[in-house]
Amino acid sequence: MESLIALDCVGQYEVLMVDDCGQDSSLLVAERYIEKYPDIFKLIQHDANKGISAARNSGLTQTESPYVMFVDSDDWLSEGAIKPLLNTLANSSPDFLFFDFTREWQSRREDMPFLKDMDEPKPISNELYFSFLQKVPVTPWGKVLKTDTAKKFCFTEGIIFEDVAIIPLMILKSKSKLYYPGIRYHYRQREGSIMAERRGEIESLFKAYSILLSNLDEVSDHNIRQDLLFILLRDWLINVRVAYREKKYKKSMSLLDEGILFFNISNRHWIKSDHLIRHLSSTSFWSKLKIKLILSLIKKKPFKLFFLMHINYLSINWKNTKTLINIQSITSSGS
DSSP, rough: OGOOOOOGGSSSSOOOEOOOOSSHHHHHHHHHHHHHHHTTTTEOOOSSSSOHHHHHHHHHHHHOOEEEEEEOOOOOOTTTTTHHHHHHHHHHOEEEEEEEEEEOOOEEEEEEOOSSSSSSSSOOOOOHHHHHHOOOOOBSSEEHHHHHHHHSSSSOEEEESSTTTTHHHHHOOOEEEHHHHHHEEEEEOOTTTTHHHHHOHHHHHHHHHHHHHHHGGGGOOHHHHHHHHHHHHHHHHHHHHHHHHHHOOOHHHHHHHHHHHHHHHHHHHHHHHHHHHHHHHHHHHHHHHHHHHHHTTSHHHHHHHHHEEEEEHHHHHHHHHSSEETTTTSSSOOO
């Protein structure tokens, strides 16, 4: 809550807090902030616990701002993050703006920059677009959406991975996209959270994918359809890889098997996706040929195992390009 207070730009933004009838003292905390900062904080109250999707939908329904940004209740923004974002929106009027984030553990953090050594906002040009598809997280947080675009879609209630089911479409339906460099969002990592417990839960994950693909019936643009397919494939491979890296080999193989079956049914040409082949290979002809061969034979068990090892190898290389910061000697932020 403290990270959402910017007293030098009161009146230019508001914070909508949704009380989803939890069993802790969050409502009391919210009421204290409303009393202290009535020009910043507003409260929306549910009459019963409805879940995170319903909370997001309630916020979207009641906001009158031209832009909307989601902040999860256990995360926070960097100090001074709000005013420069507001200035950029006012000056550039993008349909979609995203910024860098860091994953915060109790004793360390991992910075996740989109581009390094940047200090000015940068439009997502054709040259950057594929990198954007590879890296932009399919989460509500860490980005700013035009409210009109966000309101065209609803989060599906009663499911987990509700963000995967709708956020990619919100992103791709936004025409002008702008990158704002610098760490501005702090994504808390802790044991016992919903995502820590259910990350990669197979049935729920593919249910979210099905919901997203069902919305494709209304999308006529071929390029958007291909981009959306790739974002789903990328997300699926992230879940496969995470299970593999956590030595949950049976779960990793189950995710791989279910994904192959799911995409064979929903889009039998997925193994020929140019985006996917480029994502999994280097620029060399032989690297691309190897990936095409693996994908064409991926139904066979030896090639599944080879594929698992390959995407794990890629993840190690990608991880080494990120910035790791040890903060064991620093008191953990947040509450």
